[in-house]
Amino acid sequence: MAQIPERFAATGADAAISITREVTYQRIGVSLAFPGERLDADRLRRAVRLSFDAEPLVGCEFRTDERKPYWKRLPDLDAASVFVEEEAADPDALMRAFQASEVSDEGPQAAVCLVHTGDGDVLGIKISHVLADGQAAKQYAYLLADLYTRLGEDPSLAPEPNLRARPSGRDVWDNLSPQQQRDAKRAKSWAKPTWPAPHTGNAGEGLTYRWDTIPRERFAALKSYGSERGCTVNDMMLTAVLRACISRLDPPTDTPLSLMYTADLRRYLPQSTELPISNLSISGSLDIERIDGESFEDTLARVHRRMGQWATMCHGAGPLASAERMASLGYGATKLFLGLAFRAGGSADKTYPWFTNVGILDDGRLVFGDSAPRSAFMFGPATKGPSIVPVISTYGDALTVCMGYCESDYDTASVEQLLESITSEIDAACPLECA
DSSP states (O other): OOOOOSEEEOOHHHHHHHHGGGTEEOEEEEEEEEESSOOOHHHHHHHHHHHHHHSGGGGEEEEOSSSSOEEEEOSOGGGOOOEEESSOSOHHHHHHHHHHSOOOTTSOSEEEEEEEETTEEEEEEEEETTTOOHHHHHHHHHHHHHHHHHHHHOTTOOOOOOOSOOOOHHHHHHTSOHHHHHHHTTOOSOOOOOEEOSOOOOOOOSEEEEEEEEOHHHHHHHHHHHHHTTOOHHHHHHHHHHHHHHHHHOOOSSSOBOOEEEEEOGGGSSOOTTOOSOOOEEEEEOOBOOOTTOOHHHHHHHHHHHHHHHHHTGGGHHHHHHHHHHHTTOHHHHHHHHHHHHHHHOOTTEEOBEEEEEEEEOGGGOOBTTBOOSEEEEEOOEESSSOBOEEEEEETTEEEEEEEEETTTSOHHHHHHHHHHHHHHHHHHSOGGGO
């Protein structure tokens, strides 16, 4: 096995996301439900330990004690463990609590829990967003499945560490054409909130989650409806979220509404496979106006056009490159600048939806030994305040919308009603006969 360095440079995205933890809970998770036989807890523990070598930065702590932040390898990785709960009475509550607990800078940067239930096992995985975005969180889950499976064949397995250079926003920028760079400069990554907040709480306490799943038949109808209109599942769900938020929050009609959308920028790299776990996503506002009395189909057409415009701006590659340039000034200067941005854009009575579609969880890469999940979905970041942060993920033939929120700032009934409104928009637009 190659020698693992003791220290790695942090990217500008790592630094920026670390700083935004003042206003956001930055961890990303996966929940996998397995039927039948139990997973082997000891083998899972071994797989987790080996993951710290296979992806060395997962076995690091995040340090900001010098001018530029960096990752430092931890000395005693064998002490890390897997939390195991025997015969849990309420696995959903346990998963909420696990996903809500912090992944600290002190590391390791990932944690795993295994819950035994009467119907099978539930496996929880989470990773710090300072190190990884949603695509990298999936990558880490795939890695654990692979290590667990290979350990069943070779208990002495010692994986080769992934020591390729982590890509940054600068790498994305350098791979754009001159025209793409000009277009990308038009994108903005920060928007002033324009939606009325459902509540004025801003304590950021009591992080928890709720989720709702669109089942196979309805998801097939959704895909069929979108395909007939030249639209993607992403367009469909963004439309449903926009319309649900309009119905619940009653935003103004005379201004473009800040609607944050997260895009993965690996698409602009010449080789996006086998990259180390990284942050290569950026968010920007789509700024879509409210039109009263508009049909789902007409809203979908507007969202589709706006997403096309966002694509011509290279999905926010410009702001990500700017984050790298800002980070070159040092961690202290970056923190000061972002703090000013938070104060300028913040508002006690305004908010905005923050939409993230993590995409498809590859069922072929989530098999642990002989055990394949019957269901899976992802958890995303959550804000400290009343923002709306639906995270979309797809596994098999079902799509799940998961939303994190702070109980001090946003009551559970309102969150559940919003999730119900999102699925109701899909139910109304996509009757089962259109599948």
